[in-house]
Amino acid sequence: MSTDRVLTINDYYDGPRLGVAELNGIPHIYESEFDHNTDEYGDTYFLSPIGKELLSAVLEDWEIWLRWEAARKRGEVEAETHPALPSERARHEELKVFVGTKLQADPVARKRYRASFLVPPGSQGSWQGMLVQWVAA
Numbered sequence: 001m002s003t004d005r006v007l008t009i010n011d012y013y014d015g016p017r018l019g020v021a022e023l024n025g026i027p028h029i030y031e032s033e034f035d036h037n038t039d040e041y042g043d044t045y046f047l048s049p050i051g052k053e054l055l056s057a058v059l060e061d062w063e064i065w066l067r068w069e070a071a072r073k074r075g076e077v078e079a080e081t082h083p084a085l086p087s088e089r090a091r092h093e094e095l096k097v098f099v100g101t102k103l104q105a106d107p108v109a110r111k112r113y114r115a116s117f118l119v120p121p122g123s124q125g126s127w128q129g130m131l132v133q134w135v136a137a
Helices: 052-073 086-099
Strands: 004-012 016-023 026-035 040-049 111-118 131-136
Touching: 004 052, 016 040, 016 052, 016 111, 016 131, 052 086
Parallel strands: none
Antiparallel strands: 004 016, 004 131, 016 026, 026 040, 040 111, 111 131
């Protein structure tokens, strides 16, 4: 079974719930399916292709968050500054407005998959380098 790269994790609750990951090497939005029968998230996700402009904005904002997270772990910023360093706050806000509600699986073009998210050995809990295996559901 092949693995693909997780490019961003924009929402996390007991696992990645929303973001961008590759499917067969092509970036897609992934969105966790909520099971209303159990009131929990399962391992099924809706995937749909992401446009280049939206991808660029989401990746830039992810990099801003990664720099903030690294600085927080080093004790250089307080948690209250989440999710951007003070010097990058304005750009984060611009990206947030641009992305708005666009980061969601397209109900018309989406496909349903089961996901197994994998953290590579030696990543020490880092969000970077996470992989995913997709299986059509």
